[in-house]
Every structure is written in structure tokens, then in C-alpha cells.
Amino acid sequence: MSNFLQYTIFGIMLGAGYAIAATGLVVTYTTSGVFNFAQGALGMIAAFCYWELVSVDHVPVLVAVLVVVVLGGAVAGALVERVLMRRLHGASAERPVMVTLGLLVILTGVATIVWSPTTSRSVDNMVHGQFRLVGINIQYQEVLIIGVALAVAAGLRALFRSTRSGYALRAVVDDPDLLAMAGVSPNRMSQYGWMLGTMMAALAGVLLAPTQTSGISIAAMTLLVVNGYAAAIVGRLRSIPVTFAAAVAIGLAENYVINYVLPHLPQNLTPDITYALPMVFLFLALVTLPSVRLRAVGRLTTMRAPRVAGGFESIVAGLVFFVAAAIVAITFANTAFKGTTVLDLGGLIMSLGIVGLSLVLLTGYSGQVSLCQFAFMGIGAFVMGKVAGGGSVLGLLAATAVCAGIGALVSLPTVRLSDLYLALATFAFADAVATGFFADNHIYGAGGVSIGRIVLPGLSFGGDQAEFLMVTAFFVLAAWLVLAIRRSLFGRRLVAVNDSPAAYATVGLDIGFTKVAVFAIAAGMAGLAGALYGTVQGVVGQTDFAIFPGVIFVLFVTIWSIRTVSGAFLAAVTYVVLNQVWPNGVGLFAGLGIILIGRAASGLLGIEALQVRLPWVKGSPDTAGVRPAAPLGGPAMAGGSSRVAG
Amino acid sequence: MSANGPAAGDGATTTALPPAVTVTGLRAAYGRIEVLHGVDLTVPAGSVFALLGPNGAGKSTLLKVISGRLRPIAGEVRIGELTVGRTPAEKLARQGVCAIPEGRGIFPNLTVRENLRIWTYRGGITMRDVEEQSFAAFPRLKERRRQMAGTLSGGEQQMLAISRALVTRPRLLLLDELSMGLAPLVVHELYELVEGLARQGMTVLLVEQFVTTALAVADRAAIMVHGRVEQEGTPEAMGEAALSAYLA
Numbered sequence: 001m002s003n004f005l006q007y008t009i010f011g012i013m014l015g016a017g018y019a020i021a022a023t024g025l026v027v028t029y030t031t032s033g034v035f036n037f038a039q040g041a042l043g044m045i046a047a048f049c050y051w052e053l054v055s056v057d058h059v060p061v062l063v064a065v066l067v068v069v070v071l072g073g074a075v076a077g078a079l080v081e082r083v084l085m086r087r088l089h090g091a092s093a094e095r096p097v098m099v100t101l102g103l104l105v106i107l108t109g110v111a112t113i114v115w116s117p118t119t120s121r122s123v124d125n126m127v128h129g130q131f132r133l134v135g136i137n138i139q140y141q142e143v144l145i146i147g148v149a150l151a152v153a154a155g156l157r158a159l160f161r162s163t164r165s166g167y168a169l170r171a172v173v174d175d176p177d178l179l180a181m182a183g184v185s186p187n188r189m190s191q192y193g194w195m196l197g198t199m200m201a202a203l204a205g206v207l208l209a210p211t212q213t214s215g216i217s218i219a220a221m222t223l224l225v226v227n228g229y230a231a232a233i234v235g236r237l238r239s240i241p242v243t244f245a246a247a248v249a250i251g252l253a254e255n256y257v258i259n260y261v262l263p264h265l266p267q268n269l270t271p272d273i274t275y276a277l278p279m280v281f282l283f284l285a286l287v288t289l290p291s292v293r294l295r296a297v298g299r300l301t302t303m304r305a306p307r308v309a310g311g312f313e314s315i316v317a318g319l320v321f322f323v324a325a326a327i328v329a330i331t332f333a334n335t336a337f338k339g340t341t342v343l344d345l346g347g348l349i350m351s352l353g354i355v356g357l358s359l360v361l362l363t364g365y366s367g368q369v370s371l372c373q374f375a376f377m378g379i380g381a382f383v384m385g386k387v388a389g390g391g392s393v394l395g396l397l398a399a400t401a402v403c404a405g406i407g408a409l410v411s412l413p414t415v416r417l418s419d420l421y422l423a424l425a426t427f428a429f430a431d432a433v434a435t436g437f438f439a440d441n442h443i444y445g446a447g448g449v450s451i452g453r454i455v456l457p458g459l460s461f462g463g464d465q466a467e468f469l470m471v472t473a474f475f476v477l478a479a480w481l482v483l484a485i486r487r488s489l490f491g492r493r494l495v496a497v498n499d500s501p502a503a504y505a506t507v508g509l510d511i512g513f514t515k516v517a518v519f520a521i522a523a524g525m526a527g528l529a530g531a532l533y534g535t536v537q538g539v540v541g542q543t544d545f546a547i548f549p550g551v552i553f554v555l556f557v558t559i560w561s562i563r564t565v566s567g568a569f570l571a572a573v574t575y576v577v578l579n580q581v582w583p584n585g586v587g588l589f590a591g592l593g594i595i596l597i598g599r600a601a602s603g604l605l606g607i608e609a610l611q612v613r614l615p616w617v618k619g620s621p622d623t624a625g626v627r628p629a630a631p632l633g634g635p636a637m638a639g640g641s642s643r644v645a646g
Numbered sequence: 647m648s649a650n651g652p653a654a655g656d657g658a659t660t661t662a663l664p665p666a667v668t669v670t671g672l673r674a675a676y677g678r679i680e681v682l683h684g685v686d687l688t689v690p691a692g693s694v695f696a697l698l699g700p701n702g703a704g705k706s707t708l709l710k711v712i713s714g715r716l717r718p719i720a721g722e723v724r725i726g727e728l729t730v731g732r733t734p735a736e737k738l739a740r741q742g743v744c745a746i747p748e749g750r751g752i753f754p755n756l757t758v759r760e761n762l763r764i765w766t767y768r769g770g771i772t773m774r775d776v777e778e779q780s781f782a783a784f785p786r787l788k789e790r791r792r793q794m795a796g797t798l799s800g801g802e803q804q805m806l807a808i809s810r811a812l813v814t815r816p817r818l819l820l821l822d823e824l825s826m827g828l829a830p831l832v833v834h835e836l837y838e839l840v841e842g843l844a845r846q847g848m849t850v851l852l853v854e855q856f857v858t859t860a861l862a863v864a865d866r867a868a869i870m871v872h873g874r875v876e877q878e879g880t881p882e883a884m885g886e887a888a889l890s891a892y893l894a
Contacts, residue, residue: 167753167760168767174753177715180735181745182810183767 005136007259008252013142015251016149017208019244021228022235023153024200029237030160031193033173034085035420037100037427039228041107042198043205044221046072048115050206051123051216061126069202077198081191084595089176094369097423098558098594101371101551104222106591108548111218112584121216123209145207152200153244160240169193204228219548223278223431227254229424230282234289250281276436282428286421287413309565314483318476325350325472329465338580343468345580347536349572350468350475354529356557356568357478362522363554364563365486367498368515369423372410372430373526374550376403378438380530381540384451391452391535399531400524407523408516415512431547438542448541451534471532478525479565485521494518548587555590561603570605665724666691666818666849667712672721674704674711681707683873684721689866694840694850696864698857698884703870705853706748709820712851713745714738725818740768744816748823748853751807754796758787761795761806768814780809783839801832808836811843819843821852825859837863861885 021039028036036042046068053064084103088096115121125141132138160166168184169192176186208224209216227250235243254277262273309317325346332342355373362368380399387395414425438444453467485491497504497514505511534540543549556574561567578586600606667689674682681704689695697705710716712723714735723730728741735745745751753761762776781788784805790798795806804824811819821840825833833856841863844850854860861867861881868878877884 164763164766167756167763170760171753171756171764174755175751177735178747178751178753179764180715181713181739181747181751182764183736183739183769184764185734185736 002135003259005134007255009136009138009142011252011255012248013145013251014211014255015231015248016146017204017211018225018227018231018251019149019247020152020200020207021204021225022231022243022247023156023240024197024204025228025232026235026237026240026243027156027200028193028197029173029232031169031172031197032081032085032190034096034100035237035424036197036201037097037423038080038103038107039197039201040222040225041104041111042073042076042201043208043225044216044218045076045107045111046202046205047123047209047216047221048111048121048218050209051121055121055123065126065206068206069199073199073202074195076202077195078191080198081194085190085194086187094363094367094423097369097420098555102555102591102594104591105548105552105555105587106595108218108222109584109587109591115218117218120214122214123212123216125210126207141210148203148207149244149247152203153240156196157240165192201225226278226282226428226431227251229428230278230285233282233285233421233424236289246285253281254278273436276432279428279432279435283425283432286417286425286428308486309483311484311487314480318480322469322472322476326469329468333465340580341464343464344536345576347468347471348533349569349576350471351529351532351536352553352572352575353475353569354478354532355526355553356571357475357482357565358522358525358529359554359557359562360565360568361482361485361494361525362518363558364561364567365491365498366494366515366518368519369420370426370519370522371423371547371551371554372426372433373522374545374547374553375430375433376407376523376526377530377533378433378444378540378542378545379403379406380527381451381534381545382438382443382449382530383527384531384534385449385540391454393454395451396454396528396531400528403527403530404520404524407526408520410523411516411519415515427547427551430550434542434546438545444540444542446541448539449534450539451531451537453535467536471536474528474532475569478528479568481525482565490514490517552587552590555594559590559593559597559603561605563602564605567603567605665689666693666726667851668722668724669708669712670722670724672708672711672718672723674707674716674718676707676716680719681873682711682718685870685873685875687868687875687878689849689851691849692844692847693865694844694852694863696860696867696881696884697851697853697870698860698867699870699876704873705870706822707873708870709745709747709822709851709853713743713747713820715745742817743820744811744814744818745820746807746811746822746824748826750800750803751810752795752798752803754794756795757792758795758798758806759791762791762809762813765810765813771813776809776813779813780806783812784809800827801829801836804828804832804836808839811848812839815846815848817849819848819850821850821854823853823855825854825856833859857885 021043025036025039028034028039049072050064050068053059053067054061059067080103084099085096088099125139127140127144130137130139158166160170168179168189171179171182171184172186172189172193176190179186179189204225205221209221212220212224228247231243231247231250234246235241257277258274265273328346329343332346335342337345355377358373359370362370362373380403383399383402384395387398410426410429414422417425443449454470485494493504493509493514496509497511501511504514530540530545533544537544553571553575556571557568560570560574574589575586578589597603665688667687669685669687672682672685672687673680685704685708687708697708699705707716711718712725712730714730714733714737718731725738725741725743728738730738733741739745753764756764759777762780763773765771765776766773777788777791781791784802786802787806787809790802795803798806808821808824819840824836824840828836837859840850840852844863852860852864861884864881866879867881867884869876869884
């Protein structure tokens with residue numbers, strides 16, 4: 001009984017910590033309409049700053065809390081709103097998600113540079129000592145966390161429900177223009193919201209840091225508030241009391257599972273389940289609860305859709321591309337770059353290019369945000385390594401089929417989700433797979449999985465050149481497939497379901513089938529890419545397909561252009577080359593890139609000044625300059641075409 | 647019709663009243679798409695001015711510019727001594743410009759009472775005054791004061807929206823498609839209130855699809871076609887012209 005009480009108190013304390021982070025998410029979402037993926041990373045930075053002040057500089061705890069939470073949180077929140085968010089007004093719904101993901105990878109990148117991950121850093125309790133109550137020991141730190149969480153929840157509830165400023169903070173998301181017409185600056189209100197939300201993130205980081213018995217780490221602290229994500233979703237990103245209750249329930253559930261369920265399971269599964277639990281909670285919350293009405297539906301985000309190459313044109317471009325790759329294969333046969341042969345790097349680029357193409361299909365055309373393509377890659381590579389000895393074409397087929405199947409299964413419960421919720425669900429799936437599956441010693445473990453080079457009867461791709469050209473051929477085939485899909489009836493359905501799901505349903509088309517089909521195709525492509533990635537690299541390990549590299553790659557594709565084949569290829573080049581040159585800086589580049597690209601829906605390749613007119617591509621000279629309005633139909637929304645070859 | 651300005655439908659080019667709003671050579675665009683191509687317009691102080699025209703004529707865009715929600719690319723808008731253009735909408739609101747946009751100017755996720763509380767940001771008015779005046783004019787709002795505004799009927803939402811003009815007493819009221827989607831009786835009730843506000847000296851500039859409704863309350867009217875003011879004059883003179891503009 002005393003154990004149960006002890007676990008309960010610790011669970012409530014844990015939940016109270018999550019509640020602070022979750023209420024921060026709710027505050028930010030309520031006042032800006034943006035779900036801040038970087039909430040955990042902001043808390044992590046706050047925890048490390050607090051550790052610097054208290055453990056290194058011996059600043060008094062109260063002063064450190066004021067500096068980090070009040071001052072640091074307010075300034076950081078104001079900056080995030082002013083520099084990152086304000087310029088996204090009118091952007092597509094997925095862009096704020098991408099920008100907060102960009103901030104997440106920037107913050108983790110900076111933290112890795114500033115605070116070496118190899119150093120151990122433990123944070124002392126803010127208040128020491130304990131007392132006994134009904135036979136159990138309760139630490140003052142636990143009481144502090146629970147008390148602060150309650151005070152924060154009550155205070156925020158009072159602010160939003162009983163004060164004029166609170167009404168204005170809520171109103172700014174409903175209609176910022178109308179708020180301005182009522183005499184209130186929507187920008188200022190939004191900024192206050194971000195300041196409050198960031199202060200909550202910092203408070204959660206500082207309070208939860210001492211609970212990390214093995215010391216604070218960048219990844220653990222960043223992902224620690226993921227349980228906060230689940231609680232915020234249960235609270236439908238609006239209700240602070242429900243969010244608070246959900247956070248406490250999740251803290252309790254987590255602690256009970258760890259103490260009562262895990263001891264009865266095989267020991268090797270314990271760490272997997274422990275790590276995957278937060279994501280499982282989040283995934284369950286997303287697929288079981290009614291989704292919140294999304295804002296910003298049906299906004300016109302770009303005047304012109306990217307041009308889609310015609311059938312003949314794409315065949316010619318693909319053949320030219322393949323010939324160019326063959327020339328590269330001959331010219332750089334024995335050249336190495338930073339310790340890796342150019343052909344191996346080329347193979348990695350081509351296989352990642354296929355993942356990029358899967359994102360073009362999934363996000364670029366059908367508007368479904370997926371952060372789990374790297375997870376499918378990892379599953380594909382694992383299947384490839386385990387089927388028919390690891391170097392068989394059967395492995396390629398199996399990797400594609402298995403991932404397509406899993407993709408369909410994952411997408412079934414998430415069909416009704418869109419934008420933010422789909423991003424969150426795929427984020428949860430990706431991290432659960434990475435921490436609960438790839439990290440297992442029986443799957444990838446410490447040594448990784450060996451994957452041989454592909455040998456067909458009478459045809460071997462054992463040589464570097466042959467293998468590079470084989471992967472290139474797969475990339476070209478995948479590009480043709482993606483473009484063919486876009487030109488087909490199914491492709492038009494994808495664009496239609498993205499533009500207006502309601503209109504799509506009213507003409508009698510099945511949204512669910514279309515979404516599941518495209519998700520499965522994209523997952524199959526990512527699985528194939530993972531198998532090819534494995535054959536190029538020889539050995540793949542758990543870190544190859546972790547959550548952060550996957551997020552970073554999605555950002556690079558978005559930066560270049562998530563709507564074009566060229567964007568997918570250039571993203572793969574950028575990712576591989578940067579990883580080779582400065583592995584720790586890849587996240588920084590991705591984060592800064594997505595911030596700089598701002599709300600440009602078509603990425604770098606969509607910016608007219610950067611476009612190159614290819615000789616065989618018909619231009620659209622009439623799109624330059626200001627166009628008069630259509631006489632009766634309002635703004636002419638359908639555009640001409642950009643000059644980037646698909 | 648004329649590139650140099652609107653034709654005067656009643657033969658008069660000026661009015662005796664001083665102008666509340668003066669628009670000169672105004673051009674405005676959404677990105678690359680220019681919607682207003684040089685609008686000239688004068689709204690006399692204390693009048694009810696109806697802006698008519700077919701869909702896509704630029705009427706709502708003109709209201710957006712006047713209320714500070716869209717920055718013009720050329721030309722000038724003056725509201726009394728105030729120059730619109732670089733002045734943010736919230737500052738214009740505090741200076742006495744009340745714009746009620748198309749499609750209910752309310753916050754749907756706030757209760758009726760919370761919406762009313764937001765109106766007090768205009769300054770110089772207490773929540774008590776706001777509630778007294780709003781509930782006196784629209785008793786139905788009192789019954790629904792704890793209800794989410796988004797769950798009110800269309801007419802009740804429009805009542806809540808127009809209560810802002812009622813309680814903040816602006817010098818200029820901009821109304822965009824007040825009657826959209828409402829029953830005729832509700833429209834009648836709302837326009838009676840607008841007439842009452844105008845009688846108290848408030849200048850009203852309204853955009854309306856229903857020509858007869860608008861002309862019944864207006865002192866002057868103008869017809870916009872293709873981003874320009876084509877004609878301007880008395881309601882009587884504008885009736886026929888409006889019909890041909892809509893059918894053109």
C-alpha cells in the first residue's frame with residue numbers, strides 16, 4: 001500500500017510537470033493558433049541555462065529561476081513571435097508547424113554545440129528535505145512542483161476566463177483583423193501569448209530537470225514534455241483544467257505502468273516500452289479523441305501552382321539525369337570526399353531523394369504532413385537486412401511491401417487527422433518506432449544490421465559504379481512514378497483533397513481511400529529508399545533513422561520545394577553533403593533555412609528570381625507584373641505556371 | 647465611365663456637408679492582383695452613404711482600405727484630419743472608425759459577454775454601459791450572454807456585431823454586407839438601428855448587395871464597377887443606374 005501511495009505521489013508530481021508544459025502549449029495555441037513543437041526544446045534550453053547558473057555559477061536558486069523563467073522566457077517568447085511567427089500570417093497551415101520544428105532542431109543543435117553531450121550534468125532539487133505522510137516519504141520538491149502546477153493552471157484559467165486581456169488573448173486567434181478593428185493590437189496580443197507560453201516551457205524545464213536522476217540530457221529534456229503534448233491534445237488545445245487533469249492522469253499512468261506492468265514483462269523490453277510510452281500516449285490521444293476544428297482551412301497560399309512536367313518531357317529529363325549520373329560515376333570513380341567515396345555519397349543522395357519524392361507525393365500534392373518517413377526507411381532497411389540474406393532483390397520488394405502495409409495501417413486511424421494532428425501523430429509514431437523498436441538490441445541494437453549489395457542472377461551490383469547507377473535508376477523511376485501519379489486522375493484527386501476535403505466529399509469521392517492509398521504508396525517508397533540506403537551504406541544502425549534526422553530532412557525538402565522532384569533531389573544533396581561536412585550543424589542549417597523561407601509555399605524553387613528557364617520548357621510570360629482583376633469573379637486565383645521543371 | 651472621376655448622377659458634384667471621408671486616386675491590390683484602379687469618392691459627414699455594385703467590383707476592398715486593413719498601393723484616404731494608409735487598424739478604431747466586416751464581426755469562440763467586454767478597449771466606456779446599451783437595443787443578447795457567440799443565429803450574431811457601433815459611438819461606421827444571409831425582418835430591424843445612429847450624427851458608409859434596402863436608408867450612393875466608382879449621386883438617381891450596373 002505504501003508503495004502504491006509512493007508511486008501515486010511521484011506520478012502526480014510527474015504529471016504536474018507535464019501539466020506546466022502542456023498549459024504552455026495550450027496558451028500558445030489559444031493565443032496564436034500555432035502548436036509549438038519547440039516547447040520541449042525551449043524547456044531543455046531553460047534547464048541547461050538553469051544548470052549553468054546554479055551548478056556552475058552558484059547563483060541563488062530563486063534568482064536563477066527569475067532570470068531563466070521570467071526574463072529568459074519572456075524575451076525568448078517575444079523574439080520567437082516577432083522574428084519567426086509574425087511573418088507567417090497568411091501562410092499555408094503546415095508552415096507554422098515546420099517553423100516550430102525548425103526552431104526545435106536549431107535549439108537542439110545549438111545545445112549540442114554549447115553543452116557537450118558527453119558531460120554529465122545533474123541538477124539539484126530546488127528545495128531539499130522531505131516529510132512523512134500516511135507512512136510515505138514526500139519530498140518538498142514534489143510538493144513544490146505540484147503546487148506550482150496548480151497555481152499556474154488556476155492563474156491562467158483566471159486570466160483567460162475572467163479578464164479583458166484574457167478575452168483579447170483568445171480573440172486574437174479567432175479574428176486578428178476584427179480585434180484590431182476593436183482597437184487592440186493583435187500583434188501585441190500574440191506576442192504576449194508567446195511570452196506566456198515560453199515562460200511555461202522554461203518553468204517546466206527548470207522544475208523537471210531535478211527529476212532526471214541520471215542528469216539532464218538534450219534529447220531526454222526535449223522529449224520529456226511530449227507527455228505534455230498528449231495532455232494538451234486531450235484538453236483539445238483549449239481547456240486548461242482538462243489539460244491539467246490529463247497531464248496528471250498521464251503521469252500516474254506512466255508511473256503505474258513502469259512500476260506494476262513492466263516488472264512482469266521480459267527485461268529486454270523494459271527500456272523500449274519506457275521510452276516509447278510518451279509517444280504511445282500521444283498517438284492514442286490523437287486517434288481516439290475528436291479532433292479540434294482546424295483554423296485556416298481553404299486559404300489561398302500561393303498564386304501559382306508548380307508546373308508539372310509532361311510525360312515525354314519527364315522521360316527525357318530522367319534519361320538526361322541518368323546519363324549525367326553515369327558521367328559522374330565514371331569521372332569520380334575513385335574520388336573520396338571527407339573519407340567517403342563520392343559514389344557512396346551519391347548512392348545515399350539518390351536513396352534519400354526517393355524519400356524526398358515520397359514527401360512530394362504525400363505532403364506536396366495531397367497536403368498530409370508526415371514526420372515518419374525516416375521510420376519507414378528504418379523498417380525498410382531492417383526488412384532488407386533480414387530477407388534472403390540481405391542482398392536480394394526480394395529484400396527490396398519485401399521492404400517496399402511491408403512498409404506500404406504498415407503505412408496503410410498507420411494511416412487508417414489517422415485518416416480524419418490533418419495538418420497539425422497528422423504531424424503530431426506521425427511524430428509520435430516515428431519516435432515510438434525509433435525508441436521502442438530500432439533501439440532494441442534484437443532489432444538494430446548497438447552493432448546495427450549488415451545489408452549486402454544486391455546480386456541478381458547473372459547481374460551483380462557489387463561494384464561501386466554499378467550500385468550507384470542502380471540506385472540512380474530507382475530514383476529516376478520513382479520520379480517518373482510521382483510525376484505520372486500527379487498527371488493522372490488520382491493525382492488530381494490528391495490535389496483536390498488537399499484544396500477542399502469538404503468539396504471532395506460532396507462530389508461523392510472517398511477521402512479515406514485516397515488518403516490511405518497515398519500514405520501507403522509514400523510509405524512503400526520510403527521503405528524502398530531505406531533498403532537502398534542500407535545497401536549503399538552496408539551497415540545501418542538505430543541512429544540513422546532517429547526522429548531528429550527525419551524532421552531535419554523534411555525541413556530541407558520544404559526549404560527547397562516540397563512540390564517538385566527537383567526539390568526532393570536538392571534536399572537529399574543538401575542533407576548528405578552537410579552531414580559529411582558538419583554533422584552537428586545540419587539541424588542549424590535546416591532550422592535557419594525554414595525560418596528564412598518564411599511563408600513561401602513553394603520553397604526556394606518557387607521564388608521567381610531563383611528560377612531558371614529551361615530551353616525545352618514553355619514559359620508563361622503573361623504572369624509578370626500586376627494583373628487586372630477579373631470583371632465579375634473576384635481575384636483570378638488560378639495561376640499560370642512556374643518555370644521549374646517538375 | 648469616366649477615367650477622371652465618377653459621373654454625377656444628379657448633376658451635383660459636391661454636397662453642402664463637410665466630407666467625413668475623402669478618397670483620392672486610390673489603388674489597392676491583393677499581391678499581384680490589382681482590385682481598385684483609382685477610386686475617387688467623397689462621403690459627407692453625417693450622411694448615410696451606400697456603395698453599390700456587382701460582385702467583384704471592389705466595394706469590400708475599398709472598405710478594407712478605409713478601415714486600415716489593407717494598405718493601398720497608390721492614392722490617399724483621409725478620414726477628417728487622419729490619413730489612412732500607414733495607420734494600423736487598431737489606431738483607427740481608437741480614433742473613432744468602427745468597421746463591421748462581411749460575415750459577422752464577432753469572435754465566435756468567446757461568449758456574448760466576453761465579446762462585449764472586448765468592445766470596451768475602445769476606451770471611455772465601462773462594461774456596465776456596454777451591457778446596458780446593447781441589451782436595451784437587443785434584448786435577445788441578454789438572454790444569450792453566456793452563450794458562445796459562434797452558436798448564435800445569424801441575426802443575433804449581426805446584432806452583437808453592430809452593438810459595437812452602438813456602444814462605442816464612432817464618428818465613422820463602415821458596414822459591409824450587413825444583410826448577408828439574414829431574414830428580411832432582421833435586416834429591417836438592423837437598418838432601423840443604423841438609421842437611428844445616423845440621426846445622431848454618425849457618418850455611415852455601407853456596402854450592400856440589396857439595392858432597395860441600401861437606397862432606402864441612404865442619403866447618397868455610388869456605384870462601383872471593375873474597381874472604379876462609375877456613378878455617384880442621390881439614391882433616387884442611383885436606382886436605375888444600379889440596375890444597369892448589376893445587369894451589365
